[in-house]
Amino acid sequence: DGYVWFEGIAFPVPDFKPEVLREVRDKFVVKDEDVITVTYPKSGTNWLMEIVCLIHSKGDPKWVQSVPNWQRAPWVETAHGYEILQNSEGPRIFTSHLPIQLFPKSFFHSKAKVIYGMRNPRDVFVSSYFFMQKLNVAKKPETQQQYLEWFLQGNVVYGSWFEHIRGWLSRRQCENFLVVSYEELTKDTRSVVEKICQFLGKELKPEEIDLVLKYSSFEFMKENKMSNFSTLPDMFLNEGFSLQRKGVTGDWKNHFTVAQAEVFDEVYQQNMAGFPPKLFPWE
Ligand code: A3P
Numbered sequence: 001d002g003y004v005w006f007e008g009i010a011f012p013v014p015d016f017k018p019e020v021l022r023e024v025r026d027k028f029v030v031k032d033e034d035v036i037t038v039t040y041p042k043s044g045t046n047w048l049m050e051i052v053c054l055i056h057s058k059g060d061p062k063w064v065q066s067v068p069n070w071q072r073a074p075w076v077e078t079a080h081g082y083e084i085l086q087n088s089e090g091p092r093i094f095t096s097h098l099p100i101q102l103f104p105k106s107f108f109h110s111k112a113k114v115i116y117g118m119r120n121p122r123d124v125f126v127s128s129y130f131f132m133q134k135l136n137v138a139k140k141p142e143t144q145q146q147y148l149e150w151f152l153q154g155n156v157v158y159g160s161w162f163e164h165i166r167g168w169l170s171r172r173q174c175e176n177f178l179v180v181s182y183e184e185l186t187k188d189t190r191s192v193v194e195k196i197c198q199f200l201g202k203e204l205k206p207e208e209i210d211l212v213l214k215y216s217s218f219e220f221m222k223e224n225k226m227s228n229f230s231t232l233p234d235m236f237l238n239e240g241f242s243l244q245r246k247g248v249t250g251d252w253k254n255h256f257t258v259a260q261a262e263v264f265d266e267v268y269q270q271n272m273a274g275f276p277p278k279l280f281p282w283e
Helices: 018-026 045-056 062-066 079-086 105-109 121-134 144-153 161-169 182-187 189-200 206-215 218-223 258-272
Strands: 003-006 009-012 035-039 093-096 113-118 177-181
Touching: 003 018, 018 079, 035 045, 045 062, 045 093, 045 113, 045 182, 045 189, 045 206, 045 218, 079 093, 113 161, 113 189, 121 144, 121 161, 121 258, 144 258, 161 258, 177 182, 177 189, 182 189, 189 206, 206 218
Parallel strands: 035 093, 035 113, 113 177
Antiparallel strands: 003 009
16 A cells, blocks of 8 residues: 555655664654654644754754755654664754654653644645645545545554644643644744744844744745755655645635535544643634
8 A cells, every 4th residue: 555554553655664663662862952843744844843943043044945854854753864863963853743652762751852733633634635646655545535534534644633632742741842833833923933942942032033934934935945845856746846835724614515524523522522622723
């Protein structure tokens, strides 16, 4: 089916290997100074990574314009990213889509900081459905309806959205864990950037924050070859792909039928019943 399976979770070939995934979970040493962006795919990962990188450079765009984001803030679970991280000295910025049970165990005894980015799962679904049309490395759904069924069953790359969020949000009281949402980012980017600065202990001047906002904007990232995935080899993505598709909240309303919205709500309620709704800006 074009996937690599590890512990019941599907990963797209070719940059994933069960032996690497096992080693990442059991052996990778997370350092106290590491900063990690964790998301379920299509939740605004690349936007958050860009913000974190720009905070690190105090708004100077040189770094984000010269190194592709998958090398600047590598995905620890990919064979390529794992290698980069193992060989890099000093504090690292990295990324992961892993569900909590597959995340490096050493993190849980470290002071490393995780910024967990979440997004309305309906918009995650729509973003993911469009992404799947361009992705050359995973099984393509025949229709949106079929993909919705897979998504609600968790029968998709990186597994179930519901399990991902439930697992990670169990850490929401921890000091080294910050939750941000795509919705609050879209509504008031500056406040979220300031919150991330505070969490990371970085003091940026207002002018430096202005630069972070400028260079992580949708328009700038869409043009930046180092942030729009256009430098990724063709074997992964179709030509002409841009990661920056639409960049809005609530696009699901343009794509769901009434029946699909109802089924989604039902499965959502079944899975999320225990959480206080205040946690989720889309509720
Ligand atoms: P849409 O497909 O809804 O447009 P990820 O980085 O996790 O793969 O998420 C991709 C989604 O984030 C896409 O959503 C993309 O457009 C959006 N995105 C990427 N960069 C963005 C930015 N700078 N500002 C707002 N949205 C952005």
